Amino acid sequence: MATGRTHRPATRSRGIPEATVARLPLYLRALTALSERSVPTVSSEELAAAAGVNSAKLRKDFSYLGSYGTRGVGYDVEYLVYQISRELGLTQDWPVVIVGIGNLGAALANYGGFASRGFRVAALIDADPAMTGRQVAGIAVQHSDGLEKIISDNGVSIGVITTPPGVAQQVCDRLVAAGVTSILNFAPTVLSVPDGVDVRKVDLSIELQILAFHEQRKAGEEAAAGTDGGAPAVAARGESASADKGPDGDVPAVMPA
Amino acid sequence: MATGRTHRPATRSRGIPEATVARLPLYLRALTALSERSVPTVSSEELAAAAGVNSAKLRKDFSYLGSYGTRGVGYDVEYLVYQISRELGLTQDWPVVIVGIGNLGAALANYGGFASRGFRVAALIDADPAMTGRQVAGIAVQHSDGLEKIISDNGVSIGVITTPPGVAQQVCDRLVAAGVTSILNFAPTVLSVPDGVDVRKVDLSIELQILAFHEQRKAGEEAAAGTDGGAPAVAARGESASADKGPDGDVPAVMPA
DNA sequence: CCCTGTGAATAGTTTCACAGCA
DNA sequence: TGCTGTGAAACTATTCACAGGG
Structure with missing residues (x-):
């Protein structure tokens, strides 16, 4: 398999992190929607909200692409649409x-x-x-x-x-x-x-299974809460009941490999 | 909005990392296939290959669930199917x-x-x-x-x-x-x-866009015949706009297989 | 001031490498 | 001996917090 060969000399002039690449389409969609509403500029805070991420992450992501914003103002929507499209290779067919x-x-x-x-x-x-x-x-x-x-x-x-x-x-x-x-x-x-x-x-089905995992935790969490009869508590062996998981609205797409 | 909890107890107990949870369905599928072929046990190496991950990762993942393997032998397929199913909450409807x-x-x-x-x-x-x-x-x-x-x-x-x-x-x-x-x-x-x-x-469409990004890199790669000489200022500063792609090194395959 | 851009700190994930048990 | 289980190291990603330009 992958054979560890090539040990990239770490040349990283243009190395955009995978996690960032995976979010670019998200930003692009939000920007496209703004563009359609003829919004001329947008702040990192607003755009982040529209894309469902937090603003520090968004700014960091954009910093890998270059300095496309204007301090005190925000980002030019059209320009950013173009830059991200180009970066993703969407300007070609x-x-x-x-x-x-x-x-x-x-x-x-x-x-x-x-x-x-x-x-x-x-x-x-x-x-x-x-x-x-x-x-x-x-x-x-x-x-x-x-x-x-x-x-x-x-x-x-x-x-x-x-x-x-x-x-x-x-x-x-x-x-x-x-x-x-x-x-x-x-x-x-x-x-x-x-x-x-x-x-x-x-x-x-993987996505559903991941949801089931968290769902199960939630169910176990309200330990003494006698909910409706819909959810039969599966009492296997010595269960843990403590479950803790940062609920978290922004799980990126499917899974970066 | 992270609001919610401050931070999890983080210590031991039962906190399975998200990345691990996301792979459990993968292991489960591979195990189910083995189970159907009546394979009784499997080593981390074999199972990892079947699931498309590397074996160290798989063993680490399983270590969060407990010690379900047998040293010198491997994992009991049926038992592991059950344990993972239970962990994912798939033993219930x-x-x-x-x-x-x-x-x-x-x-x-x-x-x-x-x-x-x-x-x-x-x-x-x-x-x-x-x-x-x-x-x-x-x-x-x-x-x-x-x-x-x-x-x-x-x-x-x-x-x-x-x-x-x-x-x-x-x-x-x-x-x-x-x-x-x-x-x-x-x-x-x-x-x-x-x-x-x-x-x-x-x-x-996000997935396709991510592929397009990597595809674009590949296409630009042959241009980089000249060895990437000395790494430019690490800061990735300067070198703003313009310049269509200054592609460099390779982008490792998304999924080593 | 406001908001971007980014070093530094923190958190999370993968990989290594080997101790230890069947 | 062979393979698991796991600390520790290496790497990647996120968040903080603030310098600095407009």
């Missing part, structure tokens, strides 16, 4: 393919948030011949036989996998072999990819 | 409602990963009268007028929001008022909730 057109694939194809950023759904691909030719979100579904050609004809470097888990790895392999170097995986499987290929995963 | 039955809501309703864990879709709710009564994943969609009654009748404490962003906050408010204390939000909006309510969000 990213053709994307979605493989596996079930409900989830269709949901993604219809999702407005893609087109409004730099993403363009170049193709929808499915292995089921019955799906081929069907229109989803105004795009004709193509059969997976042509996957390689579709990738190279469209210069696709980002692929989205929304197939059943059983075929996700082989779809992934084909995507990578065809030239895709970034994959967003919705299938509940661990994908293995060669060095140089990025994978991010979104796992629907 | 979690009725869940999904609000907003578009493609995404339907995808979630059909998602097998829920039922197989402790989650049960108690109701599908939509504001569109045309959806009411329609069957999705074998469950009849109910109108949102009855939301409060559905929540309390079923003792629901976890809600999933898959509505358009414009109505997400009001749906959220109603869920919370009706007693929901954990929310999984798929709408691209920042939800505000009272203290004590957990919100996690899954944002499809």
Whole structure:
């Protein structure tokens, strides 16, 4: 696996922390909303509130991009929209393919948030011949036989996998072999990819499980409180009852790896 | 708004780090697969590979749960499945409602990963009268007028929001008022909730944007043929605006695999 | 003054490396 | 001997608090 090789000489002129990168889209969305309301400038405090983070964090994040604010005033909304877009690479066009057109694939194809950023759904691909030719979100579904050609004809470097888990790895392999170097995986499987290929995963049930964990803590917390009969207290072995967890509104997206 | 508690006791007891909690579902999935293949025990090295993490991390994670392994041997698969399930609160039944039955809501309703864990879709709710009564994943969609009654009748404490962003906050408010204390939000909006309510969000376009960021770096990388000479003033100061990307070193893969 | 930008302090996470038990 | 469990070190991220420009 990862082989610890390359020990980056720590050259860090332009090294934006992962945690910051993961928040840039958040700021961008908030800024876009302000822009649509023709708000000209915004303070770190206001923008932070709109993005759901705290202002010190936001200022620190922006400091990695450069000094784009004006002391005593705030940030110019349009300028910041542009800078963040550029930093994220959204000023260019990213053709994307979605493989596996079930409900989830269709949901993604219809999702407005893609087109409004730099993403363009170049193709929808499915292995089921019955799906081929069907229109989803105004795009004709193509059969997976042509996957390689579709990738190279469209210069696709980002692929989205929304197939059943059983075929996700082989779809992934084909995507990578065809030239895709970034994959967003919705299938509940661990994908293995060669060095140089990025994978991010979104796992629907993991998020729920994390919520359940915290929910359970809450339930245990009100120890003596006789709540409704809806929640059966599971009394396993010697339980701890003390649970403490900073409730916390701003948990970033899915999970930085 | 961190308000809430000052700081946790922090000492020993039962404070499992968030990062660890977020990985437990991953381990659980890998273990479940092993269990289905009737594998009796597994070493940290093997399990880590299956879950896509490194073994030191996995052992550290497990050490927060207790000492469930056997030195020189590994972990008992069934026992660990049980322990993790219990820790995550999956040994109890979690009725869940999904609000907003578009493609995404339907995808979630059909998602097998829920039922197989402790989650049960108690109701599908939509504001569109045309959806009411329609069957999705074998469950009849109910109108949102009855939301409060559905929540309390079923003792629901976890809600999933898959509505358009414009109505997400009001749906959220109603869920919370009706007693929901954990929310999984798929709408691209920042939800505000009272203290004590957990919100996690899954944002499809954010993930793509993060990929685009790294993808852009890769593309610019070949330009950096010249060795990055002496590190410029560490301060990252100066060198403001302009200059499209002065890409440098590599960005490690998001997920070593 | 107000608000940004940022060093310094703190908190949280990962990795190392090895003691110790089956 | 082989593998877990865990302190300690290294690294990353967040928060504080204030210097300093507008």
